[in-house]
Amino acid sequence: MKKFNVAVLGVTGAVGQEFLTILKQRKFPLARLKLLASGRSAGKKVSFDGAEYTIEEAGPASFQNIDLVLSSAGGSVSRELVPCAIKAGALVVDNTSAFRVDPEVPLVIPEINPEDIFKHKGVIANPNCSTIIMLVPLFPIHRLAHIRRIVAATYQSASGAGAKAMQELEKQTHEILAGRPPVKEVFPHQIAFNLFSHNSKVMEDGFCEEEVKMIRETKKIFHDDTLQVVPTTIRVPVFRAHSEALYVEVEKQVSLDQVRSVLDGAPGVRLVDDRQKNYFPMPIEASHGDDILVGRLRRDPANSKGWALFVSGDQLRKGAALNAVQIAEIWARKPS
Amino acid sequence: MKKFNVAVLGVTGAVGQEFLTILKQRKFPLARLKLLASGRSAGKKVSFDGAEYTIEEAGPASFQNIDLVLSSAGGSVSRELVPCAIKAGALVVDNTSAFRVDPEVPLVIPEINPEDIFKHKGVIANPNCSTIIMLVPLFPIHRLAHIRRIVAATYQSASGAGAKAMQELEKQTHEILAGRPPVKEVFPHQIAFNLFSHNSKVMEDGFCEEEVKMIRETKKIFHDDTLQVVPTTIRVPVFRAHSEALYVEVEKQVSLDQVRSVLDGAPGVRLVDDRQKNYFPMPIEASHGDDILVGRLRRDPANSKGWALFVSGDQLRKGAALNAVQIAEIWARKPS
Numbered sequence: 123m124k125k126f127n128v129a130v131l132g133v134t135g136a137v138g139q140e141f142l143t144i145l146k147q148r149k150f151p152l153a154r155l156k157l158l159a160s161g162r163s164a165g166k167k168v169s170f171d172g173a174e175y176t177i178e179e180a181g182p183a184s185f186q187n188i189d190l191v192l193s194s195a196g197g198s199v200s201r202e203l204v205p206c207a208i209k210a211g212a213l214v215v216d217n218t219s220a221f222r223v224d225p226e227v228p229l230v231i232p233e234i235n236p237e238d239i240f241k242h243k244g245v246i247a248n249p250n251c252s253t254i255i256m257l258v259p260l261f262p263i264h265r266l267a268h269i270r271r272i273v274a275a276t277y278q279s280a281s282g283a284g285a286k287a288m289q290e291l292e293k294q295t296h297e298i299l300a301g302r303p304p305v306k307e308v309f310p311h312q313i314a315f316n317l318f319s320h321n322s323k324v325m326e327d328g329f330c331e332e333e334v335k336m337i338r339e340t341k342k343i344f345h346d347d348t349l350q351v352v353p354t355t356i357r358v359p360v361f362r363a364h365s366e367a368l369y370v371e372v373e374k375q376v377s378l379d380q381v382r383s384v385l386d387g388a389p390g391v392r393l394v395d396d397r398q399k400n401y402f403p404m405p406i407e408a409s410h411g412d413d414i415l416v417g418r419l420r421r422d423p424a425n426s427k428g429w430a431l432f433v434s435g436d437q438l439r440k441g442a443a444l445n446a447v448q449i450a451e452i453w454a455r456k457p458s
Numbered sequence: 459m460k461k462f463n464v465a466v467l468g469v470t471g472a473v474g475q476e477f478l479t480i481l482k483q484r485k486f487p488l489a490r491l492k493l494l495a496s497g498r499s500a501g502k503k504v505s506f507d508g509a510e511y512t513i514e515e516a517g518p519a520s521f522q523n524i525d526l527v528l529s530s531a532g533g534s535v536s537r538e539l540v541p542c543a544i545k546a547g548a549l550v551v552d553n554t555s556a557f558r559v560d561p562e563v564p565l566v567i568p569e570i571n572p573e574d575i576f577k578h579k580g581v582i583a584n585p586n587c588s589t590i591i592m593l594v595p596l597f598p599i600h601r602l603a604h605i606r607r608i609v610a611a612t613y614q615s616a617s618g619a620g621a622k623a624m625q626e627l628e629k630q631t632h633e634i635l636a637g638r639p640p641v642k643e644v645f646p647h648q649i650a651f652n653l654f655s656h657n658s659k660v661m662e663d664g665f666c667e668e669e670v671k672m673i674r675e676t677k678k679i680f681h682d683d684t685l686q687v688v689p690t691t692i693r694v695p696v697f698r699a700h701s702e703a704l705y706v707e708v709e710k711q712v713s714l715d716q717v718r719s720v721l722d723g724a725p726g727v728r729l730v731d732d733r734q735k736n737y738f739p740m741p742i743e744a745s746h747g748d749d750i751l752v753g754r755l756r757r758d759p760a761n762s763k764g765w766a767l768f769v770s771g772d773q774l775r776k777g778a779a780l781n782a783v784q785i786a787e788i789w790a791r792k793p794s
Contacts, residue, residue, distance in 0.1 A: 271760070275611030275690075275703035277613070277653055277694070292635065295631060295635060299628065299635070312742055315627075315695060315696055315697055316740055316741055316742045317613055317694060317696060317701060318738065318740045319738040319753075319768060323736075324734070324736055327757070328733060328754065328755060328757070329759075337759075350761070352705060352758050352764065352766055354611075354705075354754060354766055354768055356701075358613070358653060358694055360651055360653060361651055365653060367611035367703070369688060400655065400659075400660055400666075404648075404653065404654045405653060406648055406651070418690060419664060420663065420665055422686075423663060424607070424688070425686070430690055432690055
């Protein structure tokens with residue numbers, strides 16, 4: 123089996139660390155591993171699979187002899203370095219928003235549009251976490267009944283804002299329980315015992331960047347520009363799994379049994395929908411797992427083509443690093 | 459000014475305590491105050507406005523010479539004792555679900571249908587907290603543009619399940635931060651750093667009781683049986699304010715300025731909608747306040763008659779005790 127020289131760009135971040143965990147767990151066919159980060163982290167040691175690696179400062183010349191770059195160092199770093207990596211002959215799976223809406227760049231969720239992987243011109247974009255966690259469980263419903271419209275409300279964990287945001291949730295919680303005022307460093311508002319509208323820029327039409335990502339990326343991944351998405355994105359005091367309350371309108375009238383049956387066993391999905399026990403998806407149960415949990419399946423009593431559901435998925439794994447590594451795995455079986 | 463003999467039924471609960479706070483803050487015209495609770499709490503002392511009161515055990519004979527009962531001791535207690543209070547000549551403002559859908563019983567939010575107060579036959583029902591917090595900010599939009607349909611996702615605080623649930627959130631948070639497994643006593647699932655579908659019974663159609671309340675009560679309060687509500691109710695690790703992501707479809711095409719202007723200054727509502735500063739409603743800012751905060755106002759880009767918004771309101775105050783006292787105040791100006 124072919125093995126690959128892999129660089130992890132942004133290895134000190136929450137997603138960067140998760141890349142390492144997942145490469146090891148899934149036994150990705152590694153020849154050589156190169157760990158890249160900003161100058162601040164250069165020289166630090168990281169252990170991986172029994173060996174010690176030294177973090178190198180990422181720069182235009184970092185990608186010699188690299189086959190695959192897993193990148194999650196932020197949009198501006200990607201815009202600068204991804205072209206260098208492509209020039210050096212590597213495939214980049216990029217977890218930033220830098221290339222997601224570029225029509226030349228495939229945007230891929232392997233359960234949905236794996237065929238797009240092979241249209242790449244050096245870079246494949248990994249979708250936004252909220253998009254992935256929404257679309258993996260919606261895709262089986264889309265194939266069954268053709269979704270026309272999605273109204274989404276998110277319950278997003280601190281991890282989406284990085285490792286420091288997760289620490290801030292813990293720190294602020296300590297402070298509040300001790301009766302001290304919580305210190306805000308990462309988030310603009312208190313996250314402990316609170317929630318707030320997603321901390322991304324709000325555009326002229328009132329939607330924030332996170333919501334715009336969900337709207338645009340859904341159309342691109344489903345290859346359907348007419349599909350409507352109306353999201354409201356909210357941060358909640360949860361560490362590492364996003365949840366979403368979804369309402370979808372479909373074209374074709376189907377039964378609850380049909381919806382349940384396409385979800386049950388669908389790739390990347392686990393049905394958690396026990397009405398009797400009041401047992402449904404929860405972020406603590408989605409955390410550290412690979413599947414998106416889906417439940418609270420209900421037909422809209424006023425619209426036979428309307429369906430409500432609730433989902434939870436690990437933001438760092440399927441919402442980011444796992445999805446990227448799954449893309450790389452498909453590519454690795456047949457690298458172009 | 460006429461003064462009233464008032465009994466607070468369920469005074470040891472979170473809402474019962476809030477009744478006392480609000481009666482004092484709003485200088486309700488009290489002649490005599492009687493504090494009622496279960497046998498377990500009988501004999502306990504409570505101070506109110508500089509005087510000490512002894513809690514009495516609530517029973518059928520508790521309501522002699524009482525003009526007004528503020529009741530929040532649970533549905534089964536209300537079903538047993540409210541008829542006795544009515545027989546004794548009192549008006550009961552009841553915060554349980556016992557009488558809310560009874561067609562003979564007014565269900566009132568003073569900002570919306572105060573006229574229904576005077577149709578009472580001894581009992582006026584206080585709506586469910588999620589219903590109140592949703593409808594106070596939606597009513598000005600309804601009057602402007604006629605709402606036909608609401609898709610709601612809630613972010614409900616621990617307080618909705620009572621004082622012990624709030625303590626459980628604090629206790630579990632301590633336990634998790636200390637690396638101990640969280641003990642579950644009130645909620646069926648871990649509430650600290652987690653969220654879960656509302657812990658009320660799930661009905662045959664998949665909607666839980668909390669959601670059914672929002673659906674039925676909205677129709678009754680708006681006097682419109684054709685109004686459609688599709689809620690998903692979720693508990694979040696927040697102490698005492700509920701938030702809700704709302705999507706509404708209206709009949710009449712209106713502008714954002716019109717929506718903003720009917721909300722700005724509407725009774726019981728405070729507009730918190732600063733896009734530049736990313737400053738919108740948050741439960742910590744709604745807590746201990748009287749207003750429902752409303753913001754994130756956006757027109758659906760795909761439907762000119764669709765609107766998205768986000769609201770937060772104190773669950774114990776406007777969601778429960780304050781709304782009940784406001785009903786009593788209107789009644790007290792003209793007791794029947």
